[in-house]
Amino acid sequence: MTESEAKALQAREKAEISGMTEQTKPGLVFTPDVDIFETEKGLTLLADMPGVKAANLNIDLRDNVLTLDGEASVPEGDGETELFAEYRTGKYYRQFNLSEMIDQTKIEATMTDGVLRLILPKVEAAKPRRITIN
Amino acid sequence: MLFLKREPSWRTLNNNWSPFEELSRMRRDMERLTDGITRGFTRGAGAGVFPLMNLTEDSDAYYLRAELPGIKPGEIELSVTGDSVSISGERKIAEEASDAKYHRRERESGKFSRVLNLPGPVDVEKVEASNVDGVLTIKLPKSEAAKPRQITIK
Numbered sequence: 001m002t003e004s005e006a007k008a009l010q011a012r013e014k015a016e017i018s019g020m021t022e023q024t025k026p027g028l029v030f031t032p033d034v035d036i037f038e039t040e041k042g043l044t045l046l047a048d049m050p051g052v053k054a055a056n057l058n059i060d061l062r063d064n065v066l067t068l069d070g071e072a073s074v075p076e077g078d079g080e081t082e083l084f085a086e087y088r089t090g091k092y093y094r095q096f097n098l099s100e101m102i103d104q105t106k107i108e109a110t111m112t113d114g115v116l117r118l119i120l121p122k123v124e125a126a127k128p129r130r131i132t133i134n
Numbered sequence: 135m136l137f138l139k140r141e142p143s144w145r146t147l148n149n150n151w152s153p154f155e156e157l158s159r160m161r162r163d164m165e166r167l168t169d170g171i172t173r174g175f176t177r178g179a180g181a182g183v184f185p186l187m188n189l190t191e192d193s194d195a196y197y198l199r200a201e202l203p204g205i206k207p208g209e210i211e212l213s214v215t216g217d218s219v220s221i222s223g224e225r226k227i228a229e230e231a232s233d234a235k236y237h238r239r240e241r242e243s244g245k246f247s248r249v250l251n252l253p254g255p256v257d258v259e260k261v262e263a264s265n266v267d268g269v270l271t272i273k274l275p276k277s278e279a280a281k282p283r284q285i286t287i288k
Binding site (some may be wrong): 006007008009010011013033034035036037038039040043044046048049050051052053073075076077079080081082083084085086087111112113114115 | 182183184185186187188189190191192193196197199200201202203204205206224225227230231233234235236237238239240241242243244245246247253265266267268269271
């Protein structure tokens with residue numbers, strides 16, 4: 001961040017998903033916020049999925065479609081009654097079409113403090129090669 | 135607690151009293167009453183201040199929760215007085231490789247600060263906070279005086 005003064009975070013409600021084929025289990029489905037960047041080596045995706053444990057997250061890549069599907073665990077204990085609720089919890093779901101060729105065997109995923117970091121390395125053939133013209 | 139605000143009766147008696155007026159007043163009162171029952175709590179981005187919070191209670195404590203993904207416990211400043219909680223911090227998003235070309239940038243960074251009033255006094259000494267999977271939970275035990283007490287009738 002180049003600015004010396006960090007800007008103030010704005011409160012936003014999570015975006016509820018629309019247009020997905022209806023799921024069999026009832027419940028809310030949200031679109032996680034993501035950052036996606038590309039380097040020579042591959043793509044990196046960061047997704048905010050608070051409340052999702054690594055064990056409850058499914059990452060699927062087939063036919064160049066990447067699917068993220070995570071279920072947030074319910075933190076409320078038994079016997080707690082709600083006084084007010086400004087945010088809602090549920091499932092996170094998002095799909096991406098990947099144009100790059102990804103080396104499926106080298107995908108790495110880590111989950112830290114509710115943030116998924118997914119590293120999708122490009123296959124050798126897709127890495128740019130400098131071609132010298134004689 | 136629900137308070138019904140009544141229009142002073144002299145007005146309805148005095149000038150233009152009509153049974154219709156009286157009926158609509160009753161309807162308004164009824165709506166306010168049922169509203170209070172079905173919407174005992176607020177939903178949605180209430181105060182509109184980051185972070186959005188959920189508050190629950192059981193007989194012993196209040197539980198205040200907020201979703202703060204990617205924020206380390208050490209980066210959150212928390213202070214509790216008798217019946218209010220103040221939370222502040224900064225969400226930082228690390229700089230990535232210099233040759234990184236962004237396709238999408240939706241995650242936001244920045245500072246936040248929020249003060250929230252609790253419905254009752256809490257025991258400041260016994261407050262516990264934990265941050266699991268990006269969800270901050272603050273357990274605020276109710277002060278002894280404010281706890282509901284079972285009284286046996288002799």
